[in-house]
Amino acid sequence: MSMTSPRATRRVALGVSYRGTQYKGWQSQPGGGTVQDALESALAAFAVEPVKVLCAGRTDAGVHGINQVVHLDTTLDRAPFSWVRGTNAFLPSDIAVQWAKEVTPDFHARNSAQGRRYAYVLLEAAVRPAIEAGQVGWVFRPLDLAAMEQAAACLIGEHDFSSFRSAQCQSPTPVKELRAIRIRRCVAPVGMAGAYWRFDFEGKAFLHHMIRNIMGCLIAVGTGTQPPSWMRQVLAARNRQVAAPTFSPDGLYFLGPQYDPVWELPTEVPGMAWLPD
Missing domain, CATH: 3.30.70.580 (Pseudouridine synthase I, catalytic domain, N-terminal subdomain)
Structure with a gap:
């Protein structure tokens, strides 16, 4: 046999x-x-x-x-x-x-994975998106870049992010390291009063709804509903109830994990060229 x-x-x-x-x-x-x-x-x-x-x-x-x-x-x-x-x-x-x-x-x-990267694409315009529906978030009020950058700065580093954590989060700890937040107003299409915005987030790991909850707070600051100093108060409270509502998932993109170069895995794919820069 x-x-x-x-x-x-x-x-x-x-x-x-x-x-x-x-x-x-x-x-x-x-x-x-x-x-x-x-x-x-x-x-x-x-x-x-x-x-x-x-x-x-x-x-x-x-x-x-x-x-x-x-x-x-x-x-x-x-x-x-x-x-x-x-x-x-x-x-x-x-x-x-x-x-x-x-x-x-x-x-x-x-x-x-040594880290993870996300981007949030947001349309600032008087009228809601149609062609981009489901692919971008939307805000109808003008945004203040300097105010949002000031608010975002206090989130960089290792913190207890309980204020930005959903009730369904299964992470054993709310302490995470947020390495970078980059915010930029992209070129507006010709003849359009608004603009596209891109928010980039980089960290080792993220809590459930963490980025969408941070986005809700950044929009509150950017539209003038809250001052930049409010973000530090939200972080210190460690209480989800004091933060802004969870923002829409539509404009959130997982750009991918970051690995040691020894693995020789691609870090860029063609779809990244679609995102505004």
Whole structure:
């Protein structure tokens, strides 16, 4: 009787972009309807075997991913371009694998990440967005850049971010390190009174709804509803009730995790060129 040796297991990392508008967030749910559900279904169809993935950072319903990184373990031996094209053949049009790379077993999409980057795109205009609906946040009052930068400055560093944490947050601690917040008013389209704004956030990890809650407070300061000094009071209170309401998920983009260069994983994908700069 001949014996077949078991096939070697490989770990593959994938970069995934998605528009989160139609999905219930990243994480798989019993009723389906999430980005993870769609991706695992497509991977299973391509690999002709069940496939489970683990992501670098979960995103909420309506939040978009530009370079979400996942890893999977498989016995399938395929070239990187096959993982990209083969999986994309089974994915809906608003999700696409951007790249694939075989990695060593000690790589972990979440635990190997040294940081995470997000961007929030906001339309400042008298009239709500239509073409960009679901892809940008919206404010109809003019924003004060200097006031928002002053308010954001007190958030940089390691703090207890309880005031910006949702009740559903599962993090064991509210203490997180926020490394940078960059705010810029982008060029307004010709003939338009308003403008697009871009808010960039960089940190080691984030609490559930943390960026959207910070955005709500920054908008309150930017529109003059609150002074810049109010942000420090909100942070010190460690109480979600004193902060502004959670801002819309529409304009929030997970730009991707940051890894040690030793892994040689892509940090930029074509979708990043779509964001205003």
